[in-house]
Amino acid sequence: MIQLFHVKKSYPGDAPVLDDITLRVEKGEFVWLTGPSGAGKSTLLKLLFCAESPTSGQILVGGRNIGRITQGAVPYLRRNIGVVFQDFKLLDNRTVVENVGYALEVLGASDSEIRERSLKRLEQVGLKHKAASLPRRLSGGEQQRVAIARALVNEPTILLADEPTGNLDPSLTDSILQLLFDANARGTTVIVATHDRTLLSRYRRRTVALEKGKLVFDA
Amino acid sequence: MIAHVAWRLSRRAAVNLWRAPLPSLVSVLTISLSLFIGASFVLGLFAARALLTSWGAQAGVTLYLDKQTDDDKARLLAQQIRLQNPEVEVVYVDRAMALKRLRGDLGDMAGALDGLAQNPLPPSLEITPRVTLPPSGVRILAAQLGTVAGVSEVDYGREWLDKLEALARGLRVFGAGALFTVLGAALLVVANTIRLAVYARRDEIEIMKLVGATDGYVRAPFLMEGALQGLLGAAIALGAVVAVQKWLLPRASQAFAFAAGISAPNLAPEHWGALLGAGAVVGLFGSWLAVARFLKT
Ligand SMILES: Nc1ncnc2c1ncn2[C@@H]1O[C@H](COP(=O)(O)OP(=O)(O)OP(=O)(O)O)[C@@H](O)[C@H]1O
Numbered sequence: 461m462i463q464l465f466h467v468k469k470s471y472p473g474d475a476p477v478l479d480d481i482t483l484r485v486e487k488g489e490f491v492w493l494t495g496p497s498g499a500g501k502s503t504l505l506k507l508l509f510c511a512e513s514p515t516s517g518q519i520l521v522g523g524r525n526i527g528r529i530t531q532g533a534v535p536y537l538r539r540n541i542g543v544v545f546q547d548f549k550l551l552d553n554r555t556v557v558e559n560v561g562y563a564l565e566v567l568g569a570s571d572s573e574i575r576e577r578s579l580k581r582l583e584q585v586g587l588k589h590k591a592a593s594l595p596r597r598l599s600g601g602e603q604q605r606v607a608i609a610r611a612l613v614n615e616p617t618i619l620l621a622d623e624p625t626g627n628l629d630p631s632l633t634d635s636i637l638q639l640l641f642d643a644n645a646r647g648t649t650v651i652v653a654t655h656d657r658t659l660l661s662r663y664r665r666r667t668v669a670l671e672k673g674k675l676v677f678d679a
Numbered sequence: 680m681i682a683h684v685a686w687r688l689s690r691r692a693a694v695n696l697w698r699a700p701l702p703s704l705v706s707v708l709t710i711s712l713s714l715f716i717g718a719s720f721v722l723g724l725f726a727a728r729a730l731l732t733s734w735g736a737q738a739g740v741t742l743y744l745d746k747q748t749d750d751d752k753a754r755l756l757a758q759q760i761r762l763q764n765p766e767v768e769v770v771y772v773d774r775a776m777a778l779k780r781l782r783g784d785l786g787d788m789a790g791a792l793d794g795l796a797q798n799p800l801p802p803s804l805e806i807t808p809r810v811t812l813p814p815s816g817v818r819i820l821a822a823q824l825g826t827v828a829g830v831s832e833v834d835y836g837r838e839w840l841d842k843l844e845a846l847a848r849g850l851r852v853f854g855a856g857a858l859f860t861v862l863g864a865a866l867l868v869v870a871n872t873i874r875l876a877v878y879a880r881r882d883e884i885e886i887m888k889l890v891g892a893t894d895g896y897v898r899a900p901f902l903m904e905g906a907l908q909g910l911l912g913a914a915i916a917l918g919a920v921v922a923v924q925k926w927l928l929p930r931a932s933q934a935f936a937f938a939a940g941i942s943a944p945n946l947a948p949e950h951w952g953a954l955l956g957a958g959a960v961v962g963l964f965g966s967w968l969a970v971a972r973f974l975k976t
Pocket residue numbers: 471474477495496497498499500501502503504546655
């Protein structure tokens with residue numbers, strides 16, 4: 461499903477952010493991506509949805525070499541990938557339900573379908589009552605849940621979540637992670653970046669650890 | 680699916696205009712100002728050209744006939760020219776008449792003519808075009824009449840026409856160049872104004888792209904907004920041009936004698952269409968340029 465071969469990412473003038481990463485994630489797997497702050501977790505996820513391109517090395521996603529795809533093919537790749545951004549990336553001038561529906565809108569779904577599916581997702585993250593609010597009126601944890609609802613709304617084949625529980629209290633963390641496990645159970649390949657080690661011990665899954673851009677652990 | 684997506688995008692464009700009226704207003708006013716300057720410029724050129732043409736028309740053609748030509752023959756020739764060129768007026772000036780005119784022109788010095796043994800002036804035909812001819816038209820007419828049998832000399836103010844023609848040509852070249860510059864500058868200003876408005880929404884563009892929107896989908900509402908702003912701007916510019924023509928120029932020509940000859944041609948419906956079209960194109964193209972920069976990343 462996802463393969464990286466000797467991937468290196470560096471910004472001019474700095475030590476490489478990712479250095480010689482080789483990694484294979486099977487279809488339907490659930491993977492924790494962990495490591496200290498600045499280890500390169502977010503960067504690795506960005507490479508997978510083409511927000512950054514590798515300095516060298518090859519990346520295959522769903523059998524496609526994304527180093528080679530054209531600019532025009534990127535949107536279609538992204539439609540199969542749900543992303544929960546570390547900084548949420550919600551639109552401030554759209555209501556919560558509009559934000560969630562955004563991922564469906566670009567697919568050309570009908571208004572009623574968009575609304576129905578968005579509300580269903582919001583209900584799952586416990587925010588149906590906030591559907592008409594604007595994101596900035598929401599708490600950090602609530603915004604995070606809206607971001608998760610958006611990432612899941614079009615049933616992506618791959619879900620990339622960057623610190624999806626960073627702003628949540630323990631009980632909410634459990635229920636949100638349950639959403640990710642449910643998506644995984646429905647067949648979605650899930651990669652979750654987190655530096656919260658307690659999660660790893662509580663939910664034992666394959667764990668990939670980065671440190672200073674190097675892959676130091678995979679089991 | 681196309682229909683409801685188009686409907687959604689236009690709705691979005693309308694909502695965006697509504698939610699952020701100030702940047703849109705700035706774009707609209709920039710477009711209207713640019714178009715107003717451009718349109719005034721074009722109308723000024725039209726007016727200048729009309730003025731040149733009317734000067735050209737005042738230059739008639741005089742055909743000097745052989746001195747021996749008698750009245751009958753001259754009248755026959757005049758009739759012949761009238762038949763061949765229905766669009767000109769032909770007046771026969773016989774030798775006595777020519778002398779009388781010369782006396783009139785000389786005024787006090789007319790006595791000098793008394794010493795002449797015989798009338799030195801040839802008979803002539805004065806040709807005046809009934810319609811306003813451009814300088815080149817006058818030239819062609821003169822060349823054609825010069826070949827008529829019995830005509831010894833053609834006079835049509837050649838130098839004067841040459842100068843007028845050069846002036847008209849210069850005006851055309853200068854006008855085209857200046858219009859190009861004005862429109863180019865307008866487009867840049869408009870694109871920059873729209874870019875400022877788009878800059879405020881770069882997050883939106885980024886997020887749209889991250890959730891899988893194609894460039895076309897991201898661009899569409901901006902283009903619609905641009906076209907709409909362009910149309911609005913053009914409408915304002917049109918209003919201003921009409922106001923200047925119907926209100927300001929008549930008053931100006933009353934106040935200043937030199938403005939009396941300046942009558943800008945009236946705007947025909949196709950000019951309205953051209954102006955509105957230009958507005959839409961400038962708005963569209965300006966938005967395209969503005970959005971292109973943010974789509975790259
Ligand atoms: N655009 C950029 N230009 C230069 N350096 C960058 C850029 N983006 C990221 N980096 C650097 O890459 C390194 C890894 O960043 P990244 O965001 O991937 O870390 P992370 O593992 O996600 O950390 P955190 O747990 O704090 O989110 C950091 O040192 C960061 O400074």
